[in-house]
Amino acid sequence: MTRHEIITGHVLSFTEDPFGIAPAASVTWHEALLIRDGTIIATGDLDTLRQQAPGATLTRHDGCLICPGFIDAHVHYPQTAIIASWGARLIDWLERYTFPEEMRFADPAHAAAAADRYFDLTLAHGTTTVSSFCTSNTASVEAFFTAARARGLRAAAGKTCMDRNAPPGLCDTAQSAYDDSAALIARWHGVDRLCYVITPRFAPTSSADQLAALGALWANHPDCLMQTHLSEQIEEIAWVAELFPKARDYLDVYETFGLLGDRALFGHAIHLTAREASRLSETGAALIHCPTSNSFIGSGLFDIGRRLAEGQRIGLATDTGGGSSFSMLRTMAAAYEIGQLTGTALHPAQLLWLATAGSARALHMGDRIGTIAPGMEADLVVLDLASTPAIATRHARADDIWDAIFPTIMMGDDRAIRDLRIMGQPLRTG
Missing domain, CATH: 2.30.40.10 (Urease, subunit C, domain 1)
Structure with a gap:
């Protein structure tokens, strides 16, 4: 009717x-x-x-x-229960809070309850679309997409792949990361309003073999998005340089393994070199600004004026649970405050655009939402x-x-x- x-x-x-x-x-x-x-x-x-x-x-x-x-372009729904946890830098945050919490998502019942709770919270704040990292357990992806589909949402997510520098219970392998992700793409990508995102957590937790496997997977499924993290904290960048000594910089690690393109989403991207900024702009990849997370974990200030001048594609995100709020209103407010600190006073229209049309464009959904x-x-x-x-x-x-x-x-x-x-x-x- x-x-x-x-x-x-x-x-x-x-x-x-x-x-x-x-x-x-x-x-x-x-x-x-x-x-x-x-x-x-x-x-x-x-x-x-x-x-x-x-x-x-x-x-x-x-x-x-x-x-x-509102469209939240970078979240970690498994971190819902650990949001606003005290006193940690990025690597400490992962070891102290994130990894122990993500271990619990091997239990499908726990994953389902967490996904329902996450969507209840975000929808209450007016967010209708998210792009989420899940965990390395496929049950977490099944729970996310099941809950999103039940609510009729346009949503994106992927299994978080990592085969080193993480607890054994969370590590997969290069082959299992490829196989699990391929099976999830076949099951969920394009079903109703759902989109699969190929998801290496970040370079330090993936071996060269795994990054290569995920690059090959993306080449085989080019209509999928790819999401990861880039240049969030200074210590992280130094760690990447130690792990990949032949790379010109952090971004070069991803590019070497076929993980750079116009459907790539790079969370944070605060401390970019000139070369990285140039390549990101050339390829049309999206930078996802996570202002409450960047201040809460002490990562630094994303210079949105500078990035816009470079021609970067920019989305906005809460980065739950490193971010300290489920609200895109609070995230817009934080983006305004960080803009003030970096010399760019964002107009209300620009803030609303980042949380709606800008994030939709970053997610290649701007023709629909x-x-x-x-x-x-x-x-x-x-x-x-x-x-x-x-x-x-x-x-x-x-x-x-x-x-x-x-x-x-x-x-x-x-x-x-x-x-x-x-x-x-x-x-x-x-």
Whole structure:
């Protein structure tokens, strides 16, 4: 049965990249949008849309911001239970918190419960799409995709591959990494709204043989994404140099083994050499900015102004659980704060673009999600722009729409989520 619904509010539609023109000029505002069977059919004024679909259900969110569902381009869902753990640098974090927690995901029941809990938390914060690292146990991947599919989500994930510098219970081999990943691609890639991501954790935990195997796997499945970590901390970069002494730099390790291309996602990428920055831009790979993680673990400041000037493709992410929040609103606020520290004051339109259309572009999903326009999938979040007393106080003094939105970006949390739609439907649980 065909179902039409009109939703009213401040409907935000990106028509341009706000980093390429005056940010406010990148957006067109509409009074309402029309959805039919999970797809956005039209945007415009309410009377026109009523004439176009006279029997449509009307849902009013007047005064609220209606924008694409948030897209979190780099997460570790198995780290949900260890988020905000105290006092560790990257390598210490892995050994003290991450590896012990990931050992538990060999139990399918534990993995299923963790996946359900993760999606409950992220959806409550308005996030409708994520790209997640799982663990080296295939049960963790099965749990993630099962939970995402039950909720009707567009989601991406992969088995985290590592065959050294990790506990034996988490290590696979070059061959098993290839075989397990290939089997998971055959089972899940392209099913409903799901996408498989080839996932070496990072160079220190994969041997040359394993990286070569995963490069060969990607060559055999070029429509998959590939995600890993790059230049997160200074100590990590030095460790990579010791492990791969013939490499010109950190990025060269991945490139040598066929793990660099326009469908590659590199988390963090803070401390890049000039050569690395040039190659990343040339190949069209995406850099995923993880601001709360970078500050929480003390990794450094991602210089977004510099990276944009280089022509880099950039997405935004919480990096749960090294990141200290499940909220993309908090992540946008942290990106603003780090931008201030590096000399780039990000406009609210630019922050929202990074969390929606920018991350969709990084994930090669920009033709389906990330923007409100006819033909796009209707993953939507509705934000109450006066959700708390503090935000309402500032909102009352707003001079324009951007002045009204910015306090919610900086101070908002799950209380700001008035409504959430997955393919046009109110959120359903798994």
